[in-house]
Amino acid sequence: MADSGPASADYLKMDVAALNAFLRDAFPHSTDGTRGTVVIAEPGHVRMQLQSNDGHLRPGGIVSGPTQMALTDSAAYALVLSHIGPVAMAVTSSLNYQFLRPCRPGLVTADARLLRLGRRSVVADLRLWTEDEMRPVGQASVTYMLP
Amino acid sequence: MADSGPASADYLKMDVAALNAFLRDAFPHSTDGTRGTVVIAEPGHVRMQLQSNDGHLRPGGIVSGPTQMALTDSAAYALVLSHIGPVAMAVTSSLNYQFLRPCRPGLVTADARLLRLGRRSVVADLRLWTEDEMRPVGQASVTYMLP
Amino acid sequence: MADSGPASADYLKMDVAALNAFLRDAFPHSTDGTRGTVVIAEPGHVRMQLQSNDGHLRPGGIVSGPTQMALTDSAAYALVLSHIGPVAMAVTSSLNYQFLRPCRPGLVTADARLLRLGRRSVVADLRLWTEDEMRPVGQASVTYMLP
Amino acid sequence: MADSGPASADYLKMDVAALNAFLRDAFPHSTDGTRGTVVIAEPGHVRMQLQSNDGHLRPGGIVSGPTQMALTDSAAYALVLSHIGPVAMAVTSSLNYQFLRPCRPGLVTADARLLRLGRRSVVADLRLWTEDEMRPVGQASVTYMLP
Numbered sequence: 001m002a003d004s005g006p007a008s009a010d011y012l013k014m015d016v017a018a019l020n021a022f023l024r025d026a027f028p029h030s031t032d033g034t035r036g037t038v039v040i041a042e043p044g045h046v047r048m049q050l051q052s053n054d055g056h057l058r059p060g061g062i063v064s065g066p067t068q069m070a071l072t073d074s075a076a077y078a079l080v081l082s083h084i085g086p087v088a089m090a091v092t093s094s095l096n097y098q099f100l101r102p103c104r105p106g107l108v109t110a111d112a113r114l115l116r117l118g119r120r121s122v123v124a125d126l127r128l129w130t131e132d133e134m135r136p137v138g139q140a141s142v143t144y145m146l147p
Numbered sequence: 148m149a150d151s152g153p154a155s156a157d158y159l160k161m162d163v164a165a166l167n168a169f170l171r172d173a174f175p176h177s178t179d180g181t182r183g184t185v186v187i188a189e190p191g192h193v194r195m196q197l198q199s200n201d202g203h204l205r206p207g208g209i210v211s212g213p214t215q216m217a218l219t220d221s222a223a224y225a226l227v228l229s230h231i232g233p234v235a236m237a238v239t240s241s242l243n244y245q246f247l248r249p250c251r252p253g254l255v256t257a258d259a260r261l262l263r264l265g266r267r268s269v270v271a272d273l274r275l276w277t278e279d280e281m282r283p284v285g286q287a288s289v290t291y292m293l294p
Numbered sequence: 295m296a297d298s299g300p301a302s303a304d305y306l307k308m309d310v311a312a313l314n315a316f317l318r319d320a321f322p323h324s325t326d327g328t329r330g331t332v333v334i335a336e337p338g339h340v341r342m343q344l345q346s347n348d349g350h351l352r353p354g355g356i357v358s359g360p361t362q363m364a365l366t367d368s369a370a371y372a373l374v375l376s377h378i379g380p381v382a383m384a385v386t387s388s389l390n391y392q393f394l395r396p397c398r399p400g401l402v403t404a405d406a407r408l409l410r411l412g413r414r415s416v417v418a419d420l421r422l423w424t425e426d427e428m429r430p431v432g433q434a435s436v437t438y439m440l441p
Numbered sequence: 442m443a444d445s446g447p448a449s450a451d452y453l454k455m456d457v458a459a460l461n462a463f464l465r466d467a468f469p470h471s472t473d474g475t476r477g478t479v480v481i482a483e484p485g486h487v488r489m490q491l492q493s494n495d496g497h498l499r500p501g502g503i504v505s506g507p508t509q510m511a512l513t514d515s516a517a518y519a520l521v522l523s524h525i526g527p528v529a530m531a532v533t534s535s536l537n538y539q540f541l542r543p544c545r546p547g548l549v550t551a552d553a554r555l556l557r558l559g560r561r562s563v564v565a566d567l568r569l570w571t572e573d574e575m576r577p578v579g580q581a582s583v584t585y586m587l588p
Contacts, residue, residue, distance in 0.1 A: 026500045059467045059529035065514050065536065070507035088500035093415070094437065095506065096243050096390060096537040098270055098288050100263040115286050116247040120414065120439075121387070123245055125272075125286060139262050139272060139288060141245050143388065145414075173353045206320045206382035212389065213364035220359050235353035240562070241584065242359065243390040243537060267561065267586075268534070290535070292561075390537050392564055392582050394557040409580050410541040417539055419566075419580060433556050433566060435539050435580060 013085040016041045019078045022086050035074050036110070044114045046079040052105045063103035068128055068138050072097060075110040076124045076142035083117055089147045093121070096141045103137040104130050112142075121145050160232040163188045166225045169233050182221050183257065191261045193226040199252045210250035215275055215285050218257045219244060223271045223289035226259040230269070236294045240268070243288045250284040251277050259289075268292050307379040310335045313372045316380050329368050330404070338408045340373040346399045357397035362422055362432050366391060369404040370418045370436035377411055383441045387415070390435045397431040398424050406436075415439050454526040457482045460519045463527050476515050477551070485555045487520040493546045504544035509569055509579050512551045513538060517565045517583035520553040524563070530588045534562070537582045544578040545571050553583075562586050 014022065019038040027035055036050035050056075050071050058064035073092060080090050108130055115123040126140040127133075161169065166185040174182060183197035197203075197218050205211035220239060227237050255277055262270040273287040274280075308316065313332040321329055330344035344350075344365050352358035367386060374384050402424055409417040420434040421427075455463065460479040468476055477491035491497075491512050499505035514533060521531050549571055556564040567581040568574075 027505075060532075064468075065533045066507065066511035069510045069514075069536065073506050073510075091501075091543075092506045092540050094388060094537070094539050095510065096288065096535070098262065098290070098535050099533050100270060102532075115245065115283065123247060123286070136262065139270070141243065141286060141288065143245070174358075207385075211321075212367050212386045213360065216363045216367075216389065217360035220363075238354075238396075239359045239393050241390070241392050241535060242363065243388070245388050246386050249385075390582065392556065392584070394564055409539065409577065417541055417580070430556065433564070433582060435537065435582065437539070 012041055012043060012082045014041070014082045018086075019046070019082060022081060023074065023078065026088060036071050036108075038078050041078070041082045046075055046082055046112045048075040048078060048110045048112070050108045050110075052108055057105060060102070061105065063105060063108060065097075065099060068099070068103055068108070069095065069097050069140075071108060071110045072126045072128065072138070072140045072142065075112040076126060076144065079112040079114065079124050080122050080144045080146075083114070083122070084146065087147060090122075090144050092142060093145045094141075094143045098139045099137070100139060101135060101137045103128065106130060108137075109133075115141075119146065159188055159190060159229045161188070161229045165233075166193070166229060169228060170221065170225065173235060183218050183255075185225050188225070188229045193222055193229055193259045195222040195225060195257045195259075197255045197257075199255055204252060207249070208252065210252060210255060212244075212246060215246070215250055215255070216242065216244055216287075218255060219273045219275065219285070219287045219289065222257040222259040223273060223291065226261065226271050227269050227291045227293075230261070230264055231293065234294060237269075237291050239289060240292045241288075241290045245286045246284070247286060248282060248284045250275065253277060255284075256280075262288075266293065306335055306337060306376045308335070308376045312380075313340070313376060316375060317368065317372065320382060330365050330402075332372050335372070335376045340369055340376055340406045342369040342372060342404045342406075344402045344404075346402055351399060354396070355399065357399060357402060359391075359393060362393070362397055362402070363389065363391050363434075365402060365404045366420045366422065366432070366434045366436065369406040370420060370438065373406040373408065373418050374416050374438045377408070377416070378440065381441060384416075384438050386436060387439045388435075388437045392433045393431070394433060395429060395431045397422065400424060402431075403427075409435075413440065453482055453484060453523045455482070455523045459527075460487070460523060463522060464515065464519065467529060477512050477549075479519050482519070482523045487516055487523055487553045489516040489519060489551045489553075491549045491551075493549055498546060501543070502546065504546060504549060506538075506540060509540070509544055509549070510536065510538055510581075512549060513567045513569065513579070513581045513583065516551040516553040517567060517585065520555065520565050521563050521585045524555070524558055525587065528588060531563075531585050533583060534586045535582075535584045539580045540578070541580060542576060542578045544569065547571060549578075550574075556582075560587065
């Protein structure tokens with residue numbers, strides 16, 4: 001907790017194109033599409049989307065937990081980068097994921113929203129959903145430590 | 148996760164007065180005001196408030212973590228009861244709390260919102276705040292198991 | 295995460311008596327016994343115990359979740375203090391509690407063990423139990439930020 | 442929480458070979474080695490190992506968070522299967538991961554231990570480590586719901 005930081009920045013240090021370029025360079029081996037694509041970046045909010053494929057599924061034909069958590073971590077990372085700039089060494093310190101409903105194959109959307117932007121850490125709220133934003137398939141709280 | 152339940156009920160089984168009466172009977176020894184008072188109950192959302200006193204403070208003169216977590220648990224419990232009725236034996240199975248900012252003394256508000264209402268479990272998102280709803284002092288994910 | 299710190303200190307900066315005196319001074323209004331008593335302090339490990347009373351119970355006659363979480367937070371705080379000294383302003387940044395079994399009234403024991411002792415944060419593993427250490431009533435991960 | 446179950450089973454329903462065969466069939470597209478291999482299965486405990494490759498790394502040359510969380514989920518799943526038998530539809534309901542230290546490339550070991558084995562859910566404690574079991578790179582609490 002420590003001292004309180006602003007809930008959101010007034011402007012962004014990286015836009016959608018810069019975020020996607022950064023993620024592509026940072027993870028050169030991620031050719032399987034697990035990382036997803038940033039589609040919205042605005043103060044306090046980043047949205048990423050992933051088109052699931054067969055490699056993302058688990059028994060029952062639903063999108064696997066690790067796929068959901070990887071997309072969650074990427075979206076939180078993009079949210080952090082958009083507010084503090086291209087600091088590769090920001091690292092996740094905790095990720096707490098609640099699986100709410102089966103995640104059906106297709107387009108998976110992750111919305112990352114700032115809960116706290118501090119000097120030493122960033123806390124984000126994440127929601128994953130498929131057809132209906134009001135019926136999320138997962139919710140997560142993610143903390144990043146800043147270098 | 149299991150099978151998917153509705154994100155919110157269309158009507159409530161207990162209103163504000165019924166919830167406060169239930170909590171008062173369920174915790175006859177809670178005379179110190181730690182539990183707080185239900186002030187809003189509507190489909191998908193319950194709000195509780197607590198007027199903090201000296202017994203709720205920790206070093207630094209801020210509201211203690213256990214006080215915040217007790218209010219969180221009460222608000223999640225009231226949310227569950229409002230949607231399923233007066234089933235005392237619903238029990239918390241997990242509570243994950245992120246402390247975001249110092250919680251200053253005074254009126255503390257907790258908003259509990261349904262993430263998933265299933266037959267076997269309920270998952271809620273909780274936000275605690277003091278002056279500014281947009282700058283929460285804490286966020287929690289709480290899971291209740293139903294009997 | 296950031297850079298890695300030692301998993302445990304070689305010696306303690308506060309012993310059992312110093313920890314109990316510090317907690318008593320830090321929480322002068324905690325007269326209801328919710329905080330418990332430190333009974334063991336050794337490198338990497340602190341044990342606290344609480345004798346539950348009627349005020350700690352919830353419907354069903356078991357020890358309430360908030361009571362368990364308050365004891366958890368106190369034991370994690372004592373663990374931090376024992377390793378870094380009497381720094382009152384160390385603050386909890388997250389507490390994630392899993393309720394495992396009904397917590398029967400009587401003597402409740404909390405074991406706090408260091409997972410990581412860093413310069414900026416401390417992560418602890420917590421186990422609460424009553425009769426049988428091998429059948430914990432709760433498990434928690436607690437993170438403290440250091441000033 | 443609900444009623445309390447045994448902390449561990451007396452015998453296993455699936456051994457190391459059966460677990461690896463099951464995981465291979467369940468995830469036919471996981472050819473990149475992300476899942477890892479079960480190397481120990483005994484009452485209350487399953488160990489999996491993963492030999493990391495370049496595709497598992499993040500900026501800084503350390504094993505990525507999603508790789509660690511995927512191994513964590515697999516090890517928890519194997520622990521559940523070993524105790525209840527080949528029930529593919531057990532699903533993760535929550536995964537809470539604490540990143541403790543940088544995870545260096547090489548052999549990553551995940552130890553999954555039962556905290557509670559109930560009729561409706563299983564809670565496991567997970568530790569990930571590389572060179573030194575006493576200095577874990579990550580700790581997680583994972584809950585599986587049983588069908």
